[in-house]
Amino acid sequence: MSEVLSTDPRTGATTGTGIKQHTPAEVDEAATRARAAFNDLATRDRAWRTRLLRAMADELDERRSEIVRTADAETGLGEARLNGELTRTCFQLRLFADTVAEGSYLEATIDHAGETEVGPRPDLRRMLIPLGPVVVFGASNFPLAFSVPGGDTAAALAAGCPVIVKAHQSHPRTAELCGSALAAAAKALGAPDGIIAVVYGREAGARLVQHPEVTAVGFTGSRGGGRALLDLINQRPDPIPFYGELSGINPLVVTEEAAAERGAEIGTGLAGSFTLGAGQFCTKPGLAFVPRTDAGDRLLESLSEAVTASGAQVLLNKNIWESFASGADYLSSLSGVTGVSSGAAGEGNGFTAQVRLLSIDATAVDDRVVDECFGPLLLAVRYSGREELLGALARLEPSLTATVHLGEEEAASSRELLDELRELSGRLVVDGYPTGVAVAWAQHHGGPWPATNAVHTSVGPTAIRRFLRPYAWQNAPAAVLPPELRDEPAAIPRRVDGVLTLPATG
C-alpha cells in the first residue's frame, strides 16, 4: 500500500512519514484485536477504567512538546492554540474518569419483585453496558481534541469500549504520536493490546464501518463525508449507531436594540469569532443578521475594520483551501451578494487565504447561501424588522448553535425569535459567540440534522451515553449481577423501586 504523506500547510511542502495505509487484512486484524480487548475490558471494574483515563491524560501531558510541535507543523494552527487544545483533551479525559467514578451514567435501577396494580412483577435490574468496539474518525480541524485523542475516544473508552481511530490524512504524524501515547499509558496498566489502535487510509475507514466486529461509529467532519459513512452503515446487514457531527451555518442574530446599545463592540467580537482558528470551527458563525439601521451600519463598520486589519490565514490542507476559495468565489458571484471587505492576501506556496466579509439582504436569503463555507468567511444579512428576520431564519437548516444578541430589556419580549432559534439549533448563545465549546456537564454539542444525526451530544460527560446500551437482568441471583446492581448499599446514584437515591456521604 502507498505511504502516507505529511504536508506543512504554511509552505505546501510534502514529506514522507514512513506510515503505510492499512491493508484490508490489517484492518480486520485491528477489529479482531478490538473485540478481544472488549472481552478483556468486561472483566475490569470502573476503578481500573478511571486509572486508565487519567494515565492517558498524564502520558499526553508528558509528551506535550513533541505532540504540539508536530501538530503545528501539520496544521499551521499555532502552538498557543494547540497547547490549549491538548490541555482541553487532558481535562476531558480526567473529567470522564470522574464521570466513571461517580457512576450516575450507569442509570443503575433496581425494581424488587412485588405486587403491582397490573399483577406481580419479577425482580428487574437495569444498567447501561458498553456496546463493543467503536470506530472514531479523526477531524482535520481539531488534531488533538476531535481526533486520535478527543471527545469520541475519551467517551468510548470511558464507556468500556475499545477504540479504533481512522486517522485524518491531514495530520498523520500527530495521529501516530498521540496513538502511541495512549497505547503506552494503556500498556503500563496491563490493558489488552487492542484497546486503542490507529489506522490510515480512506479504504481502511470504509472497511471498518462495515466490519462485523464494530458496534458504533463516531465522526466529526463534513456533511458529505458523514452522509457517505451513514450510507455505508445502512448497507450493513446490522445497521449500527452512527454519531455524526457534521456541519452548520450557526446563525447569529443582533437585534435592533442590541446594535443600538453596543454595535461596535459586537462587530469586533464577531470578527474574532468567525476568524478563530482561521474560521475552521464547526461552530463558526457563518451568517450574521444585522439590522438595517444606523446602529447596524456602525456594527458592520467595526466588523469590516477588523476584517481589513486581519492577516492572511493558513488553512489546514489543500482540500479545505481549494474548497474555501471556490466557495467564497461562488458566494461573491451571486446576485444580491456584495463584498464588504477582505483581509490581507497570503504569499508563497502555503494554503493561505484572505478573510472575507460579504453582505446580502434578508429577503434574498435562500438555498444558495445557507450552506457552511468552511474557513474565514462571514455573510452579513441585513434585515428590516422582526418579520423579515424571522422569514429569513425560517429558510435555514438547523445548526449546532444559534446566537442572539439582545438589548438589555429584551429577553422577556423575544419569545418568538427564541422559539425559532431553538428549532434551528442545539445550543443557544446569548450575548456571546458560539466558537469555544466548554467541556462541561451542561454542554450540548449537537442539534437536528445536518448539525448531527443523533439525539446525543458529542462534547461533555453525557457523550458517554452514545457508546452504551441498556441491559436488564430479570430474577438474577446476586452472583450473576454486576456489583452496582446488588442489594447492598452502593457508592453510586441508583433508582430503587422507582425512587432516585444518592449514595450516603460522609
Next chain:
Amino acid sequence: MSEVLSTDPRTGATTGTGIKQHTPAEVDEAATRARAAFNDLATRDRAWRTRLLRAMADELDERRSEIVRTADAETGLGEARLNGELTRTCFQLRLFADTVAEGSYLEATIDHAGETEVGPRPDLRRMLIPLGPVVVFGASNFPLAFSVPGGDTAAALAAGCPVIVKAHQSHPRTAELCGSALAAAAKALGAPDGIIAVVYGREAGARLVQHPEVTAVGFTGSRGGGRALLDLINQRPDPIPFYGELSGINPLVVTEEAAAERGAEIGTGLAGSFTLGAGQFCTKPGLAFVPRTDAGDRLLESLSEAVTASGAQVLLNKNIWESFASGADYLSSLSGVTGVSSGAAGEGNGFTAQVRLLSIDATAVDDRVVDECFGPLLLAVRYSGREELLGALARLEPSLTATVHLGEEEAASSRELLDELRELSGRLVVDGYPTGVAVAWAQHHGGPWPATNAVHTSVGPTAIRRFLRPYAWQNAPAAVLPPELRDEPAAIPRRVDGVLTLPATG
C-alpha cells in the same frame, strides 16, 4: 381511496368499516396539524402534560368494554388477555405521568460561570426538550399495548411530542375507537387538534416517515417491515431517528443441572410461554437448548405432552397465518429437523394453526433455523456439553431476550455462558420465561440488531428518552430559561456544578 376492511380471524369473515385509507393530501394535513400542535404544546407546562396522560388513561378505562369487544373480534386474542393489555396500557400512561412529574428524565443540568483549569467557563444550562411530531406504527400483535395506545404513543406524548399513529390494517376499528378516546381526553383538556391522529393505509405510512414535519418514528413489527421503513428514512435529506423493535429468536437455555433438578416443571412452563398469545409475542422463546441427557429427555417429554394437549390457536390475520404455515413447513422439511409433537388442528375458515414442537441437534444449528417463526412453534436444540452449547449460541443473532435455567449452585460458575447470552440480548431472564414484559423503571425492551436498531428501550419510563434531544443555553438570562433551569430551588433532580442533587423533601 379504498375502504379499510375488518376481518374476524376466528371465521375469516370480512366486513367494511366505513374508514377510508388516507390520501396524500390528508397525510400532509395531519403532519401540518401535528406541527402546529407541537408549537402549542411548547407553551404548556409539565403539570398539564401529566393531566393529559392521566385523562387519556381514564378515557380508555371508560370505554373499556367497547374497545375490548372490538379488539377481540378483530384479533381473536380473547377478552381476558385484551382486558389485561388495556390495563397495562392505562398503567403505563399513568406511570409516564408520574415520570413527567418527577422530572429526572429532563436531565436538568446547571453549570454556573466560573474559572476552570482550562480557563473561564460561561454559564451553561442543559435539559432535554421534545423532538417534534412523532409517527408511531401500530403492531398487529398488541392492539392495545403497542398500537394507537401503547408504549411509543405514551412515551412521545409524555416527552411533549404530538403523535400520528399509522393504524395496523389488522385491527382498524380498534384503532379508530382508541384514537377517538385519546382525542376526546385531549380535547376536554383544551389540547390542540393535532396532538393525536390516526391514519390508515400503507402508502400513508410511507409518506409520513418521509414527511419534513416528522421528526422521529417508532415501530414495532417484523424485521422486513422495519428495514423497509429505515431505508425510506435514510432517503430523506434529513435522516431522522428510527426506533424499530423488530424481531428475535429469544434463545432459552436449560443447563444439565437445571434439567436434572426440575426438568418436567421447565417443560410445562416453556410450553405455556411459547404458546402465550398463540406464540405471537416478540419475546416468544423460539429456540430452547435442552441437554441431551435423561433429564433433558424428561423435560422434552413434559413439553411434548403439553403441546399434544394444546388446542388450535387463532392467529391474528391471514398474512401471519400463511407465514406461520409456510415457516413451520419449511423448518420441518429441513434435514436434521424432526417433528416431536403437535397440538390439535383447527377447523372452519378461521386463521387457526396447530401448536408445533420440533427438534434439532445443536451441531446442526445454522442460518436456516435461527430466524423468528412468528406463531406457536418451538425448536428444541439438543446439546451435549457446554462447548457444543456455546458453539451453537455463537451462531445466533441478537434477540430482545435470552433466558437461562440454572441449577441451584450454578450461578457463580456460569460466567462464560452468561457473557455469551449478554452479547446476544437486551434482557437476561434467569429461571423464568421471557414472555411478559413488565412496565417498570428497570425494564429494558431492546437489544442489538435485529432486536432493535437503537440504544434505548421501548418499554418503561426511560423509553421517553427516544423522543427528546438535549438543548443548552449559554449565558441566558432567567427570562429566557425554562423554569426547570432557573437558579431558584427546583422540585426535580438536577445536576448543579457537577453534583447531582435531589429536590428537598418534607
